[in-house]
Amino acid sequence: MAAKHHHTEKHFTASDVVRDLVIGMADGLTVPFALAAGLSGAVVASRVVVVAGVAEIAAGAIAMGLGGYLAARGDADHYAAERRRELREVRELAREEEREIVQIFAQYGLDHEACKPVLAHFHQDHEAWVDFMMRFELGLEKPEPGRALRSALTIGGAYIVGGLVPLAPYMLIEGLQPALRVSVICTLIALGLFGAAKSRFTGIGMLRGAMQTMFVGGLASAAAFLLARWIGG
Amino acid sequence: MAAKHHHTEKHFTASDVVRDLVIGMADGLTVPFALAAGLSGAVVASRVVVVAGVAEIAAGAIAMGLGGYLAARGDADHYAAERRRELREVRELAREEEREIVQIFAQYGLDHEACKPVLAHFHQDHEAWVDFMMRFELGLEKPEPGRALRSALTIGGAYIVGGLVPLAPYMLIEGLQPALRVSVICTLIALGLFGAAKSRFTGIGMLRGAMQTMFVGGLASAAAFLLARWIGG
Numbered sequence: 342m343a344a345k346h347h348h349t350e351k352h353f354t355a356s357d358v359v360r361d362l363v364i365g366m367a368d369g370l371t372v373p374f375a376l377a378a379g380l381s382g383a384v385v386a387s388r389v390v391v392v393a394g395v396a397e398i399a400a401g402a403i404a405m406g407l408g409g410y411l412a413a414r415g416d417a418d419h420y421a422a423e424r425r426r427e428l429r430e431v432r433e434l435a436r437e438e439e440r441e442i443v444q445i446f447a448q449y450g451l452d453h454e455a456c457k458p459v460l461a462h463f464h465q466d467h468e469a470w471v472d473f474m475m476r477f478e479l480g481l482e483k484p485e486p487g488r489a490l491r492s493a494l495t496i497g498g499a500y501i502v503g504g505l506v507p508l509a510p511y512m513l514i515e516g517l518q519p520a521l522r523v524s525v526i527c528t529l530i531a532l533g534l535f536g537a538a539k540s541r542f543t544g545i546g547m548l549r550g551a552m553q554t555m556f557v558g559g560l561a562s563a564a565a566f567l568l569a570r571w572i573g574g
Numbered sequence: 575m576a577a578k579h580h581h582t583e584k585h586f587t588a589s590d591v592v593r594d595l596v597i598g599m600a601d602g603l604t605v606p607f608a609l610a611a612g613l614s615g616a617v618v619a620s621r622v623v624v625v626a627g628v629a630e631i632a633a634g635a636i637a638m639g640l641g642g643y644l645a646a647r648g649d650a651d652h653y654a655a656e657r658r659r660e661l662r663e664v665r666e667l668a669r670e671e672e673r674e675i676v677q678i679f680a681q682y683g684l685d686h687e688a689c690k691p692v693l694a695h696f697h698q699d700h701e702a703w704v705d706f707m708m709r710f711e712l713g714l715e716k717p718e719p720g721r722a723l724r725s726a727l728t729i730g731g732a733y734i735v736g737g738l739v740p741l742a743p744y745m746l747i748e749g750l751q752p753a754l755r756v757s758v759i760c761t762l763i764a765l766g767l768f769g770a771a772k773s774r775f776t777g778i779g780m781l782r783g784a785m786q787t788m789f790v791g792g793l794a795s796a797a798a799f800l801l802a803r804w805i806g807g
Binding site for chain 2: 392405477
């Protein structure tokens with residue numbers, strides 16, 4: 342089973358980075374795409390679409406990246422604070438903590454007798470007891486050191502890369518309507534490829550994954566296009 | 575300990591909705607604010623700011639809400655698939671699964687002797703065994719039914735409410751510069767209140783929470799403003 346366990350751990354480590362990439366890329370491909378399409382619906386100049394798109398990409402990358410950084414830092418602080426509390430409780434309220442272990446085991450139909458060797462060991466090893474409570478009572482995972490910064494850069498970078506796909510045509514192609522057409526085609530292809538790649542990690546079928554991300558991007562763009570045309574057209 | 579356990583469960587249920595509200599509101603207050611400020615930096619007409627802002631809010635709410643819906647649905651599918659796999663493994667590869675339990679316990683310094691009553695019970699109750707493996711081997715929480723839709727509406731709704739705060743001044747006030755000033759003041763106040771309220775759930779100090787969200791919003795807006803002025807000014 343060592344091989345499988347190794348595999349499981351690899352899976353979890355990869356999925357943190359993958360989740361961050363997915364978070365950043367999904368919104369980066371979708372929101373600037375929809376914004377640019379929406380502004381095209383209001384028939385503004387190409388220059389305005391580019392300015393708004395660049396402003397949106399900068400704002401989105403900073404908001405999501407810095408937001409991710411602060412969230413990860415907050416999680417790490419929360420874990421440390423809960424761990425200190427749990428360590429104090431194990432020392433000062435050992436009887437209550439014992440009862441909590443019995444309750445956790447009881448959820449799986451395990452009786453008091455089954456807990457006894459576990460409790461006996463934990464009285465010898467408070468650190469192990471606390472680690473056990475953190476995971477099995479509170480459901481908290483030990484945060485990886487350095488995760489916050491890596492997470493921020495991954496999310497923000499993915500947002501910028503994703504956002505440049507729909508925006509590049511407006512920068513490179515003369516005329517609003519031709520740029521819109523190329524942007525829609527390029528971005529739908531990118532959304533489909535991204536959704537198919539993402540499906541490898543979420544375990545749904547590749548085609549379904551591709552359809553889902555294209556649907557989200559398409560719906561967001563259509564809504565933005567229609568609203569913008571209605572207000573500003 | 576019943577009271578504390580009850581409290582813990584309440585805490586977890588609340589935090590799902592709170593987390594969704596925070597996700598939607600944080601980006602809703604920040605990105606449309608920064609976009610509007612950025613476009614003001616490029617000195618476009620107020621009408622363009624409103625059109626771009628409304629398009630962004632629609633796109634962001636759909637992308638984040640629908641994205642949240644699909645993510646929650648994906649989690650539920652993933653849980654169901656992994657549970658089927660574990661059930662099969664418990665039936666067909668009982669010895670391997672036994673070894674996995676021994677490994678899980680070994681992480682906390684518990685020896686084989688301590689596992690024996692647990693293993694004996696699980697051989698009588700495969701469902702409990704699988705539930706135990708889902709939580710303690712794979713670290714997966716049972717998904718709440720109906721969570722996906724509730725999550726989507728909460729995130730999307732919070733994004734719209736948050737996004738209307740910075741945009742309303744451009745709709746109501748004549749002239750780009752006065753509207754920008756009112757938008758900046760209103761949104762910084764809203765970001766501060768939101769950050770302070772959020773800090774109650776993340777366990778950091780209220781002042782620090784307020785400063786953090788104002789900092790993210792301010793930085794995103796400043797970057798968008800300067801970039802937009804540089805490109806389009």
